[in-house]
Structure formats: C-alpha cells, structure tokens
Amino acid sequence: MRTIFFIVRKEFRQVFRNRSMLPMIFVMPIIQLLILANATTFEIKNVNFGVLDLDRSPLSTRLASKFEASPHFTRTDYPQSQKDAEEGILKDRSKLTIVIPKNFERDLIKENKAEVQFLINAIDGGAAGIIAAYSQSIVRDFNIDEGMNLINVITPVQSSTVQVSYLHWYNPELDYITFMVPGILVLLVTFIGMFLSSMSVVKEKEIGTIEQINVTPIKKYEFIIGKLTPFFIIALFELTFGLFIAKLIFDIPFNGSLTLIFFFAAVYLVAVLSVGLVISTFADTQQQAMFISWFILVIFLLMSGLFTPIQSMPMWAQRITWFNPIAYFIDAMRMVLLKGSGFSDISKHFLIMTIYSTVVTAYAVFRYKKVN
Amino acid sequence: MNKFKGFVYKEFLHLIRDYRTMIILIGMPVIQVILFGFAIRNELNSVNIGILDRSKDEMTQKLTSKILSSDYFILKEYLTDESQIDAAFKKGLVKEVIVFESGFAEKLQKEGRAEVQIITDASEPNMANLALSYTTGIILDFSQSLSAGKERSFVITPEIKMLYNEELKSVFMFVPGIMATILMLISAMMTSITITREKEFGTMEVLLASPLKPYQIILGKVAPYLLLSLVNLTLILWISMTVFGMPVRGSMILLIAECALFITTALSLGILISTVAGSMQVAMMISLVGLMMPTVLLSGFIFPIENMPWPLQWISHILPAKWFVIIIKNIMLKGTGFSYVYKETLVLISMTVFLLGLSIKKFKTRL
Amino acid sequence: MNENIIITEDLTKKFGSFTACDKISFSVKKGEIFGFLGANGAGKTTAIRMLCGLLLPTSGKASIGGYDIYKDTEKIKLNIGYMSQKFSLYEDLTVKENIEFYAGIYRLSTKEIKERSKLLISELGLERSADSLIRSLPLGWRQKLAFSVAVIHSPKIVFLDEPTGGVDPVTRRQFWDLIYKAADDGISVLVTTHYMDEAEYCGRISMMVDGKIAAMGTPAELKSSYNVGSMYEVFLHLARGKNE
Numbered sequence: 001m002r003t004i005f006f007i008v009r010k011e012f013r014q015v016f017r018n019r020s021m022l023p024m025i026f027v028m029p030i031i032q033l034l035i036l037a038n039a040t041t042f043e044i045k046n047v048n049f050g051v052l053d054l055d056r057s058p059l060s061t062r063l064a065s066k067f068e069a070s071p072h073f074t075r076t077d078y079p080q081s082q083k084d085a086e087e088g089i090l091k092d093r094s095k096l097t098i099v100i101p102k103n104f105e106r107d108l109i110k111e112n113k114a115e116v117q118f119l120i121n122a123i124d125g126g127a128a129g130i131i132a133a134y135s136q137s138i139v140r141d142f143n144i145d146e147g148m149n150l151i152n153v154i155t156p157v158q159s160s161t162v163q164v165s166y167l168h169w170y171n172p173e174l175d176y177i178t179f180m181v182p183g184i185l186v187l188l189v190t191f192i193g194m195f196l197s198s199m200s201v202v203k204e205k206e207i208g209t210i211e212q213i214n215v216t217p218i219k220k221y222e223f224i225i226g227k228l229t230p231f232f233i234i235a236l237f238e239l240t241f242g243l244f245i246a247k248l249i250f251d252i253p254f255n256g257s258l259t260l261i262f263f264f265a266a267v268y269l270v271a272v273l274s275v276g277l278v279i280s281t282f283a284d285t286q287q288q289a290m291f292i293s294w295f296i297l298v299i300f301l302l303m304s305g306l307f308t309p310i311q312s313m314p315m316w317a318q319r320i321t322w323f324n325p326i327a328y329f330i331d332a333m334r335m336v337l338l339k340g341s342g343f344s345d346i347s348k349h350f351l352i353m354t355i356y357s358t359v360v361t362a363y364a365v366f367r368y369k370k371v372n
Numbered sequence: 373m374n375k376f377k378g379f380v381y382k383e384f385l386h387l388i389r390d391y392r393t394m395i396i397l398i399g400m401p402v403i404q405v406i407l408f409g410f411a412i413r414n415e416l417n418s419v420n421i422g423i424l425d426r427s428k429d430e431m432t433q434k435l436t437s438k439i440l441s442s443d444y445f446i447l448k449e450y451l452t453d454e455s456q457i458d459a460a461f462k463k464g465l466v467k468e469v470i471v472f473e474s475g476f477a478e479k480l481q482k483e484g485r486a487e488v489q490i491i492t493d494a495s496e497p498n499m500a501n502l503a504l505s506y507t508t509g510i511i512l513d514f515s516q517s518l519s520a521g522k523e524r525s526f527v528i529t530p531e532i533k534m535l536y537n538e539e540l541k542s543v544f545m546f547v548p549g550i551m552a553t554i555l556m557l558i559s560a561m562m563t564s565i566t567i568t569r570e571k572e573f574g575t576m577e578v579l580l581a582s583p584l585k586p587y588q589i590i591l592g593k594v595a596p597y598l599l600l601s602l603v604n605l606t607l608i609l610w611i612s613m614t615v616f617g618m619p620v621r622g623s624m625i626l627l628i629a630e631c632a633l634f635i636t637t638a639l640s641l642g643i644l645i646s647t648v649a650g651s652m653q654v655a656m657m658i659s660l661v662g663l664m665m666p667t668v669l670l671s672g673f674i675f676p677i678e679n680m681p682w683p684l685q686w687i688s689h690i691l692p693a694k695w696f697v698i699i700i701k702n703i704m705l706k707g708t709g710f711s712y713v714y715k716e717t718l719v720l721i722s723m724t725v726f727l728l729g730l731s732i733k734k735f736k737t738r739l
Numbered sequence: 740m741n742e743n744i745i746i747t748e749d750l751t752k753k754f755g756s757f758t759a760c761d762k763i764s765f766s767v768k769k770g771e772i773f774g775f776l777g778a779n780g781a782g783k784t785t786a787i788r789m790l791c792g793l794l795l796p797t798s799g800k801a802s803i804g805g806y807d808i809y810k811d812t813e814k815i816k817l818n819i820g821y822m823s824q825k826f827s828l829y830e831d832l833t834v835k836e837n838i839e840f841y842a843g844i845y846r847l848s849t850k851e852i853k854e855r856s857k858l859l860i861s862e863l864g865l866e867r868s869a870d871s872l873i874r875s876l877p878l879g880w881r882q883k884l885a886f887s888v889a890v891i892h893s894p895k896i897v898f899l900d901e902p903t904g905g906v907d908p909v910t911r912r913q914f915w916d917l918i919y920k921a922a923d924d925g926i927s928v929l930v931t932t933h934y935m936d937e938a939e940y941c942g943r944i945s946m947m948v949d950g951k952i953a954a955m956g957t958p959a960e961l962k963s964s965y966n967v968g969s970m971y972e973v974f975l976h977l978a979r980g981k982n983e
Contacts, residue, residue: 113527311419
C-alpha cells in the first residue's frame with residue numbers, strides 16, 4: 001500500500017508540474033463543452049428553400065406560404081425558371097426548391113389531383129431525408145385543410161378521422177443541446193483519461209526511467225494502480241467540473257442520481273485507463289501512443305451513439321458497439337440525467353462495464369512486463 | 373542535388389521504419405470511409421415502440437398492424453397501464469409509445485373521430501421527431517383510407533427528387549470531409565511534429581550547418597508526407613468510388629489540382645506550427661486543438677454549418693477545410709466546373725500564400 | 740570478506756542468431772569493485788541487464804546474493820541497486836522528491852527516508868539545491884545523485900552501466916570516490932565502462948570482446964600478462980587479436 005502511495009504522489013507532482021496540464025484540466029472542458037454542444041447538431045432548422053411558382057394562383061401562393069410559416073423552413077430563393085431553380089441548389093442558395101407546375105390550381109379543382117416537384121440537395125442524405133419528411137407532412141396538412149375547405153363547400157360529407165396528439169417526454173422542447181451535453185461529458189472524461197494513461201508508461205520508456213523502476217522490488221499491480229490512480233482522480237474531477245458547467249451554462253436536467261453517475265463513471269474509468277495503459281505498453285514513443293489512442297478514440301466515438309443513433313446502424317456495426325465502453329457510458333449518462341433512470345434500469349450496463357474493466361485491467365497487468 | 377536526394381531518402385526511411393504510425397496513417401482513412409459509409413447513419417430504421425391499447429378493437433388492431441408493417445417500427449412492449457410508460461422509457465426499452473383511447477372504433481363510428489396519443493422519449497430529440505412524424509404520417513394515411521370512397525379526395529402528390537445523391541448514401545456527405553481531415557492530419561500535423569522533433573533533439577542545427585539550404589531541409593522533411601498524402605487521397609477516392617459508388621461528376625484534373633492546392637495549404641500550416649512550437653508536445657497540442665478539432669467539427673464535414681450559432685459559423689470561415697469541402701462536393705457530386713468554385717479556390721490560394729509567407733518570415737528570424 | 744555475491748556460470752543471451760553474451764562465467768566478492776571493460780556492443784550492458792532481472796538469459800546459471808536469477812527475481816531486486824546509461828532520475832521532480840520516491844518504493848520507513856535523504860543531500864553538498872528540479876542541475880551532479888539514489892536502500896550490490904558517460908574528469912574522480920565509499924560500506928560494485936583510465940580504479944576487471952570474456956584479473960595481473968604498461972594497451976592487444 002505504501003509503495004502505491006509513493007507512486008501516486010510522484011505522478012501527481014509530475015502532472016501538476018507540467019504547465020500545460022492545468023489549462024488542459026480547467027479550460028479545455030469549458031471550451032469543449034461550449035463548442036461541441038453548439039457544433040455537433042443534426043437538428044434541422046431553418047432549411048433554406050426556394051419556390052418556383054409557375055402557376056401563380058391563390059392556391060399555389062397558399063402552399064408556398066404554408067412552407068414559409070413552418071419553423072423548419074426559411075425562404076431564401078425566388079427562381080424564375082426551371083433552370084434558375086436548379087441553379088439555386090447548385091449554388092447553395094437553397095437546399096430545397098419547390099416547383100409548382102402551371103395549371104396547378106385548375107388541375108386540383110378539376111381532377112382533384114396535382115403534382116408538385118420537390119428538388120432536394122441530397123448530398124447530406126440524412127438531412128435530405130428529414131427535409132423530405134417535413135415537406136411531406138406540410139403537404140399532407142395542406143391536403144387536409146384545403147381539401148376540407150373545398151369539399152365542405154361542395155359536398156359536405158360525414159367523415160371519420162383519427163386525430164393525433166403527441167407529447168415529448170423528458171425534453172419537451174426537443175432541445176438538441178440537452179441531448180448532446182451528457183454525451184459530451186463522457187467524451188471529456190474519456191479524452192483526458194485515455195491520453196494521460198496512454199502517455200504515462202511510454203513516457204517513462206522514452207526517458208529511460210522505466211528501467212530504474214523495473215529493477216526495484218515494486219510489484220506489477222502496485223505500479224499500475226499507482227500510475228492510474230492520479231488519472232482516475234483527475235478524470236473524476238473533470239466529470240464533476242463538467243457536470244457543474246452543464247448545469248450552470250446549459251441548464252441540463254439532473255433527473256437521476258448523481259451518485260449513480262459517479263459510481264458508473266468509476267467503473268468506466270477503470271476500463272478506459274486500462275485501455276490507455278495497454279496502448280502505452282505497445283507504443284515506443286509518446287507520439288505513437290498519441291496516434292494509437294486517437295485512432296481508437298475516433299472509432300469508439302463514431303460508433304458510440306453520441307452523434308448518430310446506434311439503432312440506425314446496420315446489424316454488424318451494432319454488434320461492434322457491444323464492445324465499445326463509450327457507448328455504454330453515453331447511454332447510461334443520458335438515461336440517468338435526462339430520464340432519471342435508476343440503478344435497476346442500467347444494471348445491464350453496469351454488469352457489462354464491470355466485466356469489461358476486469359478483463360482489460362487484467363490484460364494491462366499481463367502486458368506490462370518487468371522482464372524482457 | 374545529390375545531397376538533397378540522400379536527405380530525402382533518409383527522411384523516407386524514418387517514416388517507413390515507424391511502421392505502427394504508418395499502419396495508422398494508412399488504416400485511419402480506410403476505416404473512416406468504411407465506418408462513415410456503412411455505419412454512421414442518421415435515418416430512422418427499426419425504432420422500438422410500445423403500444424398501450426385501451427380499446428383492443430378491430431380498428432386499433434388494424435392501425436397497429438399498419439404501423440408495424442411499415443418497417444420503421446418494432447413492437448417491443450405491449451403495455452396495459454399508463455404507469456408502465458415511464459418505466460419502459462427509463463429502461464430504454466422503447467423510444468415511442470402509442471396510446472389508443474378506450475372505445476376507439478366505437479367513437480370513430482359514432483362521433484366520426486377518435487384519438488391516438490403518441491408519446492416519445494425526447495431525450496433523443498431527432499429520433500423522437502422523426503418517429504413522431506413517421507407515425508403521424510401512417511395514421512393520417514390510415515385515416516384518409518377510412519374516408520376513401522365516401523368523399524371526393526383532394527390530393528397533392530409531392531414528387532420528391534433527391535439531387536446529386538438519389539439513394540441518400542451517407543458516404544457522399546462524409547468523403548470530402550474525411551479527405552480534408554486526413555490531409556490535415558498528415559500534411560499539417562505530421563509535418564509540424566517531425567520538424568519540431570528535429571528541433572527538440574538538436575539535430576536541426578546539425579542540418580542547418582550542413583551545405584543543405586534551409587528550404588531544401590524543409591522540402592526534404594515535407595516530401596515523405598506529401599507522398600503519403602497522395603497515397604491516402606488515392607486510397608480514399610478509390611474506396612469511395614469502388615465500394616460506395618461515389619461519382620466524380622466533374623473534371624478529375626480539376627479535382628486533383630484542388631487537392632494539390634489544399635495539400636499545399638496544409639503543409640504550409642504544418643511548417644508554420646513547427647516554427648512557432650518549441651517542442652513536439654506543443655506542436656501536437658496546437659495541431660490537435662487548433663487544427664484537427666475545428667476541422668472535424670466546424671468544416672461542415674459531419675455537422676451542417678448553417679445550424680451553428682454565429683460565432684462558430686464565423687470561425688468556420690477561417691478554416692481552409694471548410695472551403696475545400698465545398699469545392700470537393702461541387703466537383704465530385706454536383707459536377708460543376710471551375711467557374712462555380714473559383715471563389716473558394718481563391719480563398720484557399722490566398723490562405724496558402726499568407727501562411728507560407730508568414731512561416732518563411734518566422735523560419736528566418738528563428739534560425 | 741570472501742563471500743561471493745555474484746556467481747555466474749556460462750551465462751548466455753541470444754537475440755535471434757546474434758549472441759550478445761557468450762558463456763560468461765565470473766564471480767564478484769563482497770565489497771569488491773568489479774569492472775566490465777569492452778568496446779561498444781561487446782555485451783557489457785546485456786550482461787548487466789540479465790543480472791538485474793531486466794532480461795531473461797537464454798541459458799546458463801547465475802545467482803546474486805544467494806538468489807537464483809530465474810526463480811527469485813523479485814527477491815534479488817530488493818538487494819540490488821542499478822544505474823543505467825540513460826539518465827534515471829525524473830527531471831521534472833526536485834532532488835528531494837526523487838530521493839523520497841525511490842526510497843519509498845524500496846520500502847524504507849518514513850523515518851529512514853527522512854534520515855537518509857538528509858544525510859545524502861549533505862554528503863553530496865546539495866543542500867541549496869534540494870528543492871530545485873533535477874532538470875536545472877549540471878550533469879555531473881545529476882550522475883552523483885543518481886548513484887546515491889541507486890544505493891539508498893543499502894543493497895548488497897550495485898550495477899553501474901557506463902555511469903560516467905559525458906562527465907568531465909574532475910567529476911569522474913569525485914564519482915569514483917562515491918564508488919569507493921560504497922565499497923568500503925560492503926556494497927559490491929559491478930561497473931561497465933569504456934574509459935581505460937577508470938579500469939585502473941577497479942579491483943578486478945573482465946575484458947569483454949564480442950560477447951565473450953577475453954581476459955580477467957586485477958589490472959596489475961592483466962598488464963603483466965600482456966607485458967604492457969597501461970590498460971589501454973591491454974585493450975588494444977585484445978581488440979587486435981580479434982581482428983587477426
């Protein structure tokens with residue numbers, strides 16, 4: 001135990017003597033939270049659109065203004081011809097251009113049907129899908145409203161309609177930042193934990209002190225616990241600090257138990273720090289360690305459900321995420337903070353994370369060898 | 373000139389010997405393209421839902437099966453009581469619960485209207501919104517089909533044309549961004565690190581004392597990464613064209629020229645960082661925080677810039693990657709010619725000239 | 740005083756087809772200063788790394804302080820000190836912090852740590868620099884401090900791998916004073932060097948050429964057996980023998 005204390009003290013001294021460390025611990029989380037929370041949004045609002053109205057009838061004007069009235073759309077383009085309409089999308093003046101054909105109103109009244117063309121810039125496939133869905137629902141509403149008007153005037157019939165009402169629980173305003181911040185906190189903790197631990201052993205390798213440690217009677221587990229404890233504490237501190245900012249600046253709800261969050265974070269961090277340590281035993285230089293951990297982090301992150309939902313991935317990719325610790329923590333964090341899930345709700349996450357931590361730590365101890 | 377050749381050869385050896393870094397630098401773009409192409413999707417598919425059916429009549433069953441036959445929804449929980457909704461959400465079992473009011477069919481028959489309530493787990497707002505809009509669509513269709521025949525329906529059919537990417541492949545959106553980040557990573561970050569490494573280990577002075585001219589030293593250091601950038605670029609393009617069927621609708625020559633321009637921009641950024649940074653650690657930090665992060669987040673690579681608050685939009689303007697991504701999307705996907713991207717190209721050229729000028733100035737005063 | 744602290748028998752280390760240490764046999768007595776001489780790449784460092792438990796031998800036997808180097812590696816580590824070619828102190832810690840750290844992981848008690856670090860600092864005359872970072876100390880002082888830290892737990896033997904590389908002659912002399920003092924206290928010293936003048940300071944020497952011990956004995960014995968006046972000439976003789 002005493003040996004561990006000596007290593008922990010030494011690591012802490014080294015960390016805090018590094019002048020770039022303090023800003024990294026205190027300033028980085030604020031900047032990251034501010035930038036990430038605002039930048040990483042797939043929310044579709046203010047879609048720029050244009051209307052090419054070849055009909056210029058009251059009905060076509062009403063359809064256009066129906067789109068203008070939608071909170072999702074902003075009219076930015078007023079093309080005069082088909083070519084002009086396509087050019088508008090080509091030059092990014094609009095993401096969507098609605099082409100209302102000639103005789104639109106006449107066809108509707110005469111034949112009860114008409115076609116309207118929606119040109120969507122689909123380079124961003126995800127956004128294009130959502131824009132299409134929004135447009136369809138506006139057209140559907142338009143059909144019902146205007147249809148009612150017309151039909152009621154002409155032939156009032158008794159109709160049977162299913163009415164839909166909806167409630168958005170836990171985040172009634174559908175605020176994207178509320179959704180992102182818990183995940184970003186995970187990112188924050190993971191980054192600092194993984195980078196510090198992956199650099200730690202390889203740094204001693206590079207400067208040569210590892211040899212000096214290896215000839216001492218220190219035990220493998222003492223060395224590893226001693227090395228990782230400071231990073232564990234720093235990362236937990238980072239989480240506390242991050243939660244504090246999340247509450248203060250973004251007013252994120254804390255619906256669940258914070259104790260549960262920290263408890264989970266502790267188990268999670270053991271896994272992350274051990275992954276870092278394993279990287280450290282593989283790498284020869286700090287530069288390599290950084291690249292390897294960056295590489296792994298990018299993959300873990302992209303497949304964590306932080307940005308895009310895991311359920312949207314193909315099955316093989318979803319299976320890969322079973323081995324992704326970040327995915328579990330992000331999910332747990334969102335569940336506990338936003339929905340107020342309790343221990344029993346995330347017990348499966350807990351179990352998996354505990355197994356994960358045990359396995360990776362065992363491997364890290366095994367990988368670290370005092371003798372070549 | 374022979375000395376220079378020898379020097380470049382030595383630099384290549386350095387790069388090749390560090391095989392772990394090489395594997396990462398080559399493997400990273402490949403894995404990224406594949407992940408973005410196959411796995412990173414934002415569309416709705418297979419959302420787990422719960423149904424709370426208070427009336428359990430013919431109508432609700434019809435509507436339920438209509439919803440479930442849509443491919444978007446999977447019935448995970450059949451709830452019997454309102455109190456179970458919260459528990460189901462908290463466990464993360466379902467993302468949406470559809471509640472049918474009691475006496476649904478009867479009401480529909482007698483009063484001509486009945487109500488369906490949709491409750492979403494909005495802790496995932498995009499998911500909630502999409503699920504709601506799909507469910508509503510299905511229910512309204514159902515509702516209309518009930519009235520069909522009874523009345524003269526009135527239908528505007530939207531004919532939706534997805535331009536440039538008919539099948540909505542997500543890879544189309546990401547490839548230009550991946551190209552930008554990888555080129556930044558190799559050309560700017562790696563270059564800055566190797567040059568500072570030389571400075572840190574004191575070998576830079578040895579090189580400067582040699583008959584090699586300063587510009588030759590920098591060129592020699594940069595050459596291997598230039599080659600690596602080109603290899604990676606080819607690799608990314610090849611995978612996205614063969615595996616994902618991504619087109620190059622515009623001119624290939626223009627594409628290559630623009631890539632070459634961007635590589636130059638990135639290299640000059642790398643050189644500039646190395647003249648400013650005193651140690652590898654600092655160079656790494658500047659590159660990661662000042663270059664990689666903004667490039668990934670603010671270049672419009674993954675997240676649309678137009679939805680960001682104005683300070684972030686403003687920052688995005690000074691990122692070379694933003695302009696590069698626009699140019700690449702134009703050439704590859706929209707198939708436009710130079711006249712459509714000359715403005716962006718001019719921005720990149722002026723950035724490059726500025727960066728190169730600055731680093732030459734710094735380099736001279738420093739050494 | 741005739742107790743053997745190190746005994747090796749046919750100790751061999753191969754890296755692939757390359758034999759770095761070829762059947763080395765020697766012994767070191769208590770309080771003896773034993774020198775390993777040889778050109779770079781002669782196998783000195785490999786031999787030391789095997790004895791310290793940093794490298795596993797390919798074959799052969801060795802025991803240190805009565806412990807077998809295969810079975811009792813961790814027990815051996817309590818009884819040895821080591822100072823490597825690479826600098827072994829933490830540059831971003833102070834003199835005091837380095838001493839405390841190493842003393843701590845050698846399991847000295849808090850009281851012992853206090854006493855010994857005080858003694859050590861005063862012996863080296865480092866009182867004024869006790870709280871400065873190692874980074875700020877001149878190389879010679881760092882080496883002396885590294886040596887003192889390597890013997891802070893009073894080991895039975897200390898291994899020094901090229902301890903005086905890059906140090907000026909005056910500091911080297913002072914460094915050797917520290918070595919003598921340790922030997923007087925009963926610590927055996929195994930030191931590698933390629934400075935031939937340092938060879939004269941050793942009690943006994945083994946000359947290594949191409950992984951083998953080419954000659955072994957006191958400096959005087961070696962000089963007389965080759966009939967030359969200095970260790971340098973002995974070395975040249977052996978090295979030339981190899982080339983012929």
